[in-house]
Amino acid sequence: PNATKVFVNGVWVGIHRDPTHLVNTMQSLRRRNMISHEVSLIRDIRDREFKIFTDAGRVCRPLFVVDNDPKSENAGSLVLNKEHIRLLELDKDLQRELPPEQLREQGFGWDGLVRSGVVEYVDAEEEETIMIVMTPEDLEISKHLQAGYSLPEDDKNDPNKRVRTVTQRAHTWTHCEIHPSMILGVCASIIPFPDHNQSPR
Known part of the structure; x- marks a missing residue:
């Protein structure tokens, strides 16, 4: 009765007895770029459901x-802190020196903000x-x-x-x-x- 249902892309895959810990862990993994930033994590406390969506088109x-x-x-x-702003400022200097392909690999940029x-x-x-x-x-x-x-x-x-x-x-x-x-x-x-x-x- 206290278990939370876990759904992946609308399919019920199992239950979990400590949903708070599960949601926090999943959010932490997403913020550390260990799972894709496009994954959605939805916890419905009232219905005791935790939904994970990875499908395209959202x-x-x-x-x-x-x-x-x-x-x-x-x-x-x-x-967001001063260190992130400093890295973005460095990107401005790199823009003048590097071609776009190298800048994408070496620069911090938007992807850096998402990854961190x-x-x-x-x-x-x-x-x-x-x-x-x-x-x-x-x-x-x-x-x-x-x-x-x-x-x-x-x-x-x-x-x-x-x-x-x-x-x-x-x-x-x-x-x-x-x-x-x-x-x-x-x-x-x-x-x-x-x-x-x-x-x-």
Whole structure:
């Protein structure tokens, strides 16, 4: 009665008695590039199911990973750090010197971010089971609120400043948007003035 069913591509392959450990292990393997970054891991706690999808044709999108390891000194912050930024900066210099084929082998680049677990591809079904914060700034605000600090007042003089979310109900974030506009797909994001009504014909 306490076992969790394990499905691979929709086929029931077995059961597991410690699903939390299994999911954490699978996520760790994916973030360390031991299994493909395109594999989806979905744990449905209510239905006691753990689904693994490896089939083609699933629409995935990239998100920054938030470090949730309580033993980590970086807990609650993005996995992305200054070392990753430094490696990306070095890629700029390599771009001038190396041809594209060599750059792909020697450079860090986007693939390096995916391999080191900084960026994770998430499909529509896995997106249902994760908590996504909109910006790294919102992540910092959430950390400060949890620590008991009050937020400074917004500057009313700057009309172009991004409006902050008022309530921060979630305490645990698992991922962060790379940019808020990436919620929309390619087609939706090129529509001019999407936040305005269509004018009457």
